Amino acid sequence: MRYSRILEIVGDIVKVHVPATENKQTAICFGDLALIESIADSARPPHLSQVILLEGEEVSLQVFSGTKGLSTHSVVRFLGRSMEVTFSPNILGRAFSGTGRAIDGGPQLNDEPSIEIDGPTVNPARRVLASHMIRTDVPMIDVFNCLVESQKIPIFSVAGEPYNQLLAQIGTHADADIVVFGGMGLIFDDYYFFRKAFEDAGVLARTVMFVHQGSDPVVEGLLVPDMALAVAERFAVEEGKRVLVLLTDMTAYADALKEVGISMEHVPSNRGYIGDLYSQLARRYEKACDYRGAGSVTILSVTTMPGDDVTHPVPDNTGYITEGQFYLHDGVIDPFGSLSRLKQHVIGKVTREDHSQIMNTMVRFYAAAQDAQQKQAMSFELSEYDHRLLKFGELFQRDFMDINVTMPLEDALDRCWQVLAECFSRDELLMKDSLVEKYFPTPADTLSQVDP
Structure with a gap:
């Protein structure tokens, strides 16, 4: 069913009127996708959007590609399903945008099976206790703060530090079966750097990349962590793979959440960030898990600290969720500020006695x-x-x-x-x-x- 009564367009948010009787029939749900088509320009491809708020007869849609070219005379068509990402062996070695479109020059995978990206996290009581080490060949990590399977741990750093270089080095040397990379707000040079690093190291064939570039609409970056983690989870559960997820930069993700919150006129919290920032970050980080009888998902992310301020809302909330941190400053990993809370599960047990x-x-x-x-x-x-x-x-x-x-x-x-x-x-x-x-x-x- 199509709806043409658009009430308001603010930033990347479109509010459309859906009568209550029709809503009961169509069962529009939070997270459902919708296509917004311009009546004035039928040749323009429809804008993909997602339901982010239901208030009576008013439905708010977040437009991933931006609202440029849309007017209140546009038409909305709900698809009746949530966001999905392609999952098959053919995604290995490929790079996709924040909306799941192939950006590496290869063929689009429209005919491949898809999976929903917004699934629940595993019950913590049912998870296997972390007891296996992921070797990175980085001495400051392997010797002093081991990375453990199913761990969620950030790299705290500031703009200008070589955190992407460190992340790429870990991704190329880690003894994981699959590496899933998620980049948010990257310039093209960063994207090319990661892709070339994986290719030169010979690990591109076991790597999947989801990249939101700085030239893309900001809100597309919100989908990258969910896509990366959904694919990682499926590789771990269905194929028993040890998956390492690399995310950079989670501060850019939080900034995108802030922008959506401002457009929705939500009451801002600390420094303008959304009030449920902790919950939004935790939903992603808690995907890290060692599955009983299957594989595991380990999350290593980058969190940049504006002004080198660890009390900034993003690193502050991240520190409560994750199991330690690596501090990168002056081009080195600080042995005093870094901490892996799970290293005691592997040091001397699966590593050498000394x-x-x-x-x-x-x-x-x-x-x-x-x-x-x-x-x-x-x-x-x-x-x-x-x-x-x-x-x-x-x-x-x-x-x-x-x-x-x-x-x-x-x-x-x-x-x-x-x-x-x-x-x-x-x-x-x-x-x-x-x-x-x-x-x-x-x-x-x-x-x-x-x-x-």
Whole structure:
């Protein structure tokens, strides 16, 4: 049935009048899709929209492609279904827009089966306890804050930092079966960078990309996380795959929510964001799950902090939902601000026996090296031990903190022992004697090592 009484067009929101008697017959529901066709220009393709509010006989529609070219003389036709995304083996290696349209130059997949993107999350009581590690070959993650299957964890950073480079590096090295990438508000260069990184690393064939570019209508970005997570969930449940979902940037997603809220004249909350920001973010992050008898979905996202303010509503709400965070600033992952709350489930259990001890010892010495660096900056006299701490700090930053460094976990642990042996004696380590006896390099081993 068609409806032609459009009441108002504000921003990307169209409000249409639907008589109550007809609404009962057509059963218009929240989240249903609708097509808005321009009567004045029948050659123009219809605008895809979604029901976001039902108030009596007034239905509010969010237009994904923007309302340019629409007037109050347009006609609305409801489709009777919610938003869907194509799901089949043919989507692997492909890139799609925020509305599910192929943007990589390949054929459209209109005849492939589709799935709804707005399904419920799994009951937390029915989830499997996280106990498997996802290796990334990034030492600051694998050694010091492990990424665990079914974990949801953000990268906190600021504009200008190489967080997309870090995300691409993790995506190309992670030992996941499927990588699902969701980008919101990306410039074309960023999209091309991710695609080329996946292609050069030879992992594009197991990657699916959903990309909302900065030139696209803002509200299209709202669909990207739901599409990415719906596809990831289906790969995990139906095919038993270990899926890693990469999302950047969730602050852009929250800004799109804010814009819709302003158009809907909702009462703004902190800094103008919508009042249910926490719930909107949690609905997406809680899709992370290890399914009993099937695969798993792990979510690694980027959350940029405007003004480097961690109390900003987006990182603040994110911190309550997720299980830790990686702090990226000055081009490195901060070992002190970063935290993985699930790492205790895998360190020493599915990793090498010395992992826990070496992690704590390295961070302890790096903290001491920071103190020695402050003494040096203030022109205090440095002891011989302080000089060794400074040397350790330089090696730690060069061999581990640089995000360009990649190495398997076992090689990283061995390198930790080598760095300790170059700077300290066995007695200064304060570690278990059995581990020191087994892993501490001999002088001959240390001399034979070639710096990476």
